[in-house]
Amino acid sequence: METNVNANSNNNSKPQQQVEDENKKKRNGPKRRKVAHACVYCRRSHMTCDDGRPCQRCIKRNIGHLCHDEPKPSQLANQAAAAAISFSAPLHASEKRTSHQFQQHQQQQQQQQALILQGQTDQMQQPSLQHEGMSAVSMYGFNDHLTNLPVTPLTFASEHMGNEFTVISDFLESLGGEQQNMAPDQALPVNTTEKFFITAANPSDGTNEDRLTQVINAKFEAGFLKPYNYVNGYSRLQKYMDSNMSNISRQRILNVMGTFRPAFRSVAQFLTDIDLVLVEEAFERLLLDYDRVFSSMGIPACLWRRTGEIYKGNKEFAALVNVPLEMLRDGRLCIYELMAEESAVNYWEKYGNIAFDAGQKAVLTSCLLKNPDPECQSVISCCFSFTIRRDKYNIPSVIVGNFLPVSL
Known part of the structure; x- marks a missing residue:
């Protein structure tokens, strides 16, 4: 009797354990359904996507307007075939053709489709040859439109530094004519803006400094960051000298530029645009300090x-x-506009003597300050000292001046 009771109790306990195990295995909430095709950003990040376009993950990352699916290889082949058919001659339903003519038409369509696909493959495999061909056309003058574009010095890695050096060279050659901003607007690839938004929304793993560098590089490639254009500053200086200074004073300032021009060229020719953007970032930090x-x-x-x-x-x-x-903000006034003519020339001469000399950074002198209004003729005698702050490439980026009024 005891054996039968134990057996019955064991048989009753097994269904209860199975029921408890089944309850533990049950999921809370609706079961997640697998998506057959994820969007391009979830696919790159190896994250779960949904059927909605835009998907919920892209909406949370504030890039819902960029959410889309990658075209399948079969869709690309269909698009190429449709493009080949659109290039072929149209067929009229009312036109009667023989079987031999119809076969010839099909062969022509196949040949055109093969040529188009081959051309797309060649463009993907040989971008460097196309670039070299365009360079050869521009070099030998086969294209009049390309030869008329402004050409910057080829010895500079950065176009902005090349423009600044060109303006300094033009100063030494002639003061006639107004300097123009010769930086052409270059067309940026379409995917650089998209790349910046992706990088800013989801930077790769690493330290905070590495992530910040990635975002800055992506923002620069998208065209949202540009180096400071010093060409406009030299053009402004030229206009002021032409209308407010004598020929002797202008020649003395030109002599100063002739002294630091070689040193400027030796440093600036190796700087790229991203280097200049980082210099501008350091300049903004100096302003805050x-x-x-x-x-x-x-x-x-x-x-x-x-x-x-x-x-x-x-x-x-x-x-x-x-x-x-x-x-006194954002370049509304220039320091030489607040100085008398002789004091402005004296400043440029002393600045040029130590501009690229890493062993010197401070100068103590005197100057006469004035109001920028031409009708105001009164001047203020001051003891004047200025300090040159250079960037990591030894190029002057900030000049800090202190003025102590002296009674005559």
Whole structure:
């Protein structure tokens, strides 16, 4: 009797354990359905996608407008076949043809389709040959439109640095005529903008500095970041010299540019555009640092670029030259516009002597400041010192000046 009871109890316990195991295996919520074809961004990230377009993952990453499917190889083949048929001669339903003519027409369609597919393959396999061919056409003048485009110095890795060096060279040759911005707008590939949004939304693994570098490079390739164009600064200096300085003063400034021109060329010819973008990032950080410094000091001070455009000044300097503080920002005024003619020439001469000398960075001299209004003839005598801040390539990026008024 006891044996039968134990057997019955074991038989009753097995169904209960199976029921408990089945309850544990059940999923909470609806079962996730596998998607046959993921979008291009979920597919690249190896993440789960859904049937919606845009999918929920792309919507959460704020790139829903870019969500799409990659075309299948069969779709590409159908598109190529449709393109081949569209290029062939149209057939009229009312036209009667013999069987021999119909076969010839089919052979022509197949030959045209094969030529189109072969041409697409050649374009994918030989991009360098096409580039070399275009270079040869531009070099030997076979295309008049290409030969009329402006040509920048080929010795420079960056077009912006080449333009700045060209303007300095033009200064030495002639002062007649206005310098133009010779930087042409280059057409960017369509996928660079898409690449920037993908990189910004989902950067690869690594440190924060590595991720920031990836985002900056992608933003630069998309055309959203550009180096500062110093050509406009030299053009502004030329206009000011033509209308406000004598020939002797202009010649003295030209002599200064002739002294640092070779040193500038030796450094600038190896810089690329991305290097100049990083230099601009360092310049913006300097502006933030000096914003705190200028607000805590009581001496009139301002800072400007190597071409003279003032980008920051404190309220003491604004009161000294009698201009609004807002005018001492974003290059609205130049430092030489606030100096008397002899003082401006003296500044350029002393700046040129130490511009590319890493062993010197500060100069103590004197100057006469004035209001930029031509009708104002009063000047202020000051003890003037300026310090040159150079970037990591030893090119002057910021000049910081302090002015102490001296009573006559």
